[in-house]
Amino acid sequence: MVFGGDSHLTVEISSVKSHYRNLLVWQKAIALVTQVYVVTRTFPREELYGLSSQIRRAAVSVPSNIAEGQARLTPGEFRQFLGFARGSLAELDTQLIVAENLGYITNTGPLFEQLAEVGRMLSGLLSSLTTEN
Numbered sequence: 001m002v003f004g005g006d007s008h009l010t011v012e013i014s015s016v017k018s019h020y021r022n023l024l025v026w027q028k029a030i031a032l033v034t035q036v037y038v039v040t041r042t043f044p045r046e047e048l049y050g051l052s053s054q055i056r057r058a059a060v061s062v063p064s065n066i067a068e069g070q071a072r073l074t075p076g077e078f079r080q081f082l083g084f085a086r087g088s089l090a091e092l093d094t095q096l097i098v099a100e101n102l103g104y105i106t107n108t109g110p111l112f113e114q115l116a117e118v119g120r121m122l123s124g125l126l127s128s129l130t131t132e133n
Contacts, residue, residue, distance in 0.1 A: 023066065023070065024121065026066045028118050028121060029062045029066060029085070031114065032059060032062065032111075032115060033056075033062070033063060035110075036059040036092070037056060039105055039111060040052045040055055043104050044104065051098065051104070058088050058089075058091040061084070061088035062085045062089050065082070065084040066085050068081050069081020069082055075129055079126060079130060082129070092115065
């Protein structure tokens with residue numbers, strides 16, 4: 001399981017082999033997806049298949065890649081999928097900035113804080129897997 005504080009992350013390597021649902025970073029990423037869906041409900045109808053869809057896909061990709069990577073057979077594969085999750089998180093960040101600039105979302109502070117927290121946790125887990133294995 002991943003335990004996170006503001007500036008320190010510790011990974012128990014034995015739990016990396018357990019179920020992905022036990023990973024705090026996966027749980028936080030799921031919460032981020034839920035919040036993204038709530039926020040994008042208010043987007044203009046013409047964005048349903050545009051920016052709204054892209055934002056939702058990028059958000060869903062983060063916990064999906066964490067789960068898929070954890071289910072793989074080797075730590076190297078897990079690291080690779082954590083890298084994919086980080087890429088999707090950067091994509092989501094970019095798309096949310098575009099949505100904010102277009103006036104589709106306001107009061108983005110909490111959403112960007114969630115995004116940053118997931119990013120820190122992903123980086124910490126990735127770093128721990130790289131140094132431990």
